[in-house]
Structures are given as structure tokens and as C-alpha cells.
Ligand SMILES: NC(=O)c1ccc[n+]([C@@H]2O[C@H](COP(=O)([O-])OP(=O)(O)OC[C@H]3O[C@@H](n4cnc5c(N)ncnc54)[C@H](O)[C@@H]3O)[C@@H](O)[C@H]2O)c1
């Protein structure tokens with residue numbers, strides 16, 4: 001199969017590397033200098049430097065050439081959420097016959113608070129599109145470590161194309177029809193990973209500094225966070241079982257506890273009092289939870305869905321609350337039934 005991966009960050013590079021053993025893969029980088037460096041060094045020095053790029057992987061900065069390569073095969077959009085509308089518009093314009101297209105980004109659009117498939121409905125109504133999500137640190141996939149993903153689309157043929165492209169060689173790709181649920185899980189887990197990072201980074205008198213507020217607190221945040229994610233998703237029309245799957249509980253556990261998570265790292269450093277702007281510059285990668293926390297909170301409020309952990313993360317990110325104030329607010333809430 002001919003595949004174009006649009007976006008040469010950590011995740012796009014990892015999936016391109018994984019697929020190029022069996023398919024003709026072309027990886028598009030928006031920066032011509034980065035593309036040239038990747039071709040000469042056979043490494044993505046900026047975003048995924050630990051993995052040598054296989055000789056078979058084509059890398060370039062010509063978007064037309066990448067899309068032409070993928071005609072009739074598969075397009076994978078691996079940019080952050082912010083670039084999704086322009087990427088979808090490019091695919092629609094340059095591949096008018098319609099080539100199955102998946103996005104990997106996890107978030108809500110800043111401002112409109114739209115999920116990815118809602119953007120696609122506007123930009124490319126009826127296009128053969130879907131989402132590929134699930135618990136997956138790029139570095140582990142690039143190294144060939146076992147990973148399970150889920151491809152969701154209203155069109156089963158798009159899910160099948162994702163399976164044909166990526167299933168095998170250490171990757172399992174499950175399929176689903178619940179696009180809303182899969183996208184909500186991917187977006188909200190990033191906000192919750194910031195929350196657990198904050199909790200794990202806080203210092204409490206008499207507690208082990210290595211575990212911050214403690215392991216009890218971390219488990220409580222993950223569980224109550226899952227309840228928030230599920231409430232929000234159900235209000236948007238998702239199916240409850242999706243939140244027990246790879247893109248819900250699976251990705252939440254990975255991102256909230258895994259040291260490789262950028263969103264968790266943001267939380268850990270916020271708890272130490274570091275300024276957000278500095279954290280983001282030093283991170284050098286996108287942390288989607290930072291960009292979408294406010295959108296999740298706004299959309300939940302409009303739907304009448306209570307998301308106190310998300311609200312607390314928004315206030316800490318905006319500098320309106322310290323980590324200690326967020327803890328006080330969450331622990332001070334009235335008692336209530338669990339379900
Ligand atoms: N890294 C992971 O492990 C991982 C896993 C699953 C999903 N994701 C999601 O995939 C998306 C990309 O993550 P990443 O880790 O590759 O990010 P990254 O920060 O490593 O790289 C982002 C890439 O997107 C490019 N980019 C940024 N703005 C762009 C624009 N306007 N137009 C075109 N390209 C643009 C950058 O040049 C860079 O190549 C995010 O939504 C992330 O949540 C990441």
C-alpha cells in the first residue's frame with residue numbers, strides 16, 4: 001500500500017518507521033530544512049532522535065508529492081490538532097477522488113471546541129475519514145515494542161485500511177464505530193494526565209516526595225477522571241463501553257502514569273512552580289492537554305456536564321489557582337454517590 005504520513009513529529013515518524021517495512025511510505029515534514037536533515041542523517045534529530053530511519057522511508061517537504069504518492073492508498077495526518085483543518089483541506093483539494101484519511105491528533109480545536117470528526121464534517125463532508133488512537137508512546141512504537149491501537153470510523157472500509165496498513169510487526173489495530181467516544185478519550189486523557197502530574201509533583205509534609213500527594217491520590221484522580229471523561233462523552237453521543245477500551249481507560253492509565261508523557265511532564269513541572277511558557281519551550285513537543293483543557297471545560301459547561309478535575313486543571317494552567325488551591329477545591333467538594 002502507498003501511504004503518506006503528514007507531519008514529521010515524534011508520532012508521525014514512529015508510525016512511518018513502523019509501516020515502511022511492508023508499505024511504500026512517504027513522510028512529509030513542513031520544514032524543508034528538517035526534511036533535508038532527516039534524509040542526510042537518517043534520523044529525526046528534532047523529534048525522535050533515538051531511532052535510525054530505515055533506508056526505505058522516503059522523507060520530503062513537498063506536500064503535493066506526498067499526497068500524489070498516497071492516491072488510492074492511505075493518508076495519515078500526524079500534525080497537532082491545530083493544523084488538522086488545513087491538512088484535511090489539502091487532502092480534499094488534491095485527492096478529489098477521495099483517499100482514506102486517518103488523523104492521529106488528540107484534542108479539541110482551540111476556540112471552536114470541536115472534535116476532529118466535527119472539523120472533518122465541515123472541511124470535507126462525506127470524506128472517507130477516521131481516527132487512529134489508543135495508548136501509544138511514539139518512542140516505544142518506533143522501537144518495535146508491543147502496542148495496541150484502535151481505528152474508529154463511520155465507514156468500516158476506512159477501519160480496514162488502517163488494519164491493512166499498521167496491524168502486525170508488534171502493533172495490533174482494533175476497530176470501532178464510535179468515533180465520538182474514541183476522540184473524547186484521546187482528548188480528555190491529556191487534561192487528566194496534567195492533573196495526575198500536578199498531584200505527583202506536589203510536596204506534602206510527612207509524605208514520600210517521590211510520589212507527591214501519594215499513590216492513593218493518583219488512583220482517585222484517574223478513576224474520578226475516567227468518570228468525568230465518560231460523562232462528557234455520553235453527553236456528546238458516545239457509547240459507554242468505549243471508555244473502558246484502549247482509547248479511554250487504556251490511554252488514560254498510560255498517559256497519567258507513564259514517564260514518557262509530555263502532558264504528565266507539564267503537570268509535574270507546574271507543581272514545582274515553573275512557568276507554563278518555559279515548560280512548553282523546554283518540552284519541545286506539543287502537549288495537547290494544555291491547548292484543549294479550556295475547550296473541554298467550555299463544551300462540558302454548555303452541555304451541563306460537571307468536570308471538576310478539568311476545571312481545576314484549567315485554573316492552574318491559567319495561573320488563577322496554585323496546585324494547593326486546586327487540591328483544596330477538589331478535596332473540599334460535598335460528599336456524593338459514586339455512580
Ligand atoms: N508522541 C506520541 O507518543 C503520540 C502518540 C499518539 C498521539 N499523539 C498525538 O499526535 C499529534 C502529534 O504529536 P507528536 O508527538 O508527533 O508531536 P510533536 O510535537 O513531536 O511534533 C509535531 C509535528 O507537527 C508539525 N506541525 C506543527 N504545527 C504544524 C502545522 N501547522 N502544519 C504542519 N505541521 C505542523 C511539527 O513541525 C512537528 O513535525 C498530537 O495531537 C498528539 O497528541 C502523539
Ligand SMILES: O=P(O)(O)OC[C@H](O)CO
Pocket residue numbers: 106134135136137138190193251254255260261262263264286287288
Ligand atoms: O506524551 P503525551 O502526553 O502527548 O501522550 C502521548 C500519547 O497520546 C499517549 O498515548
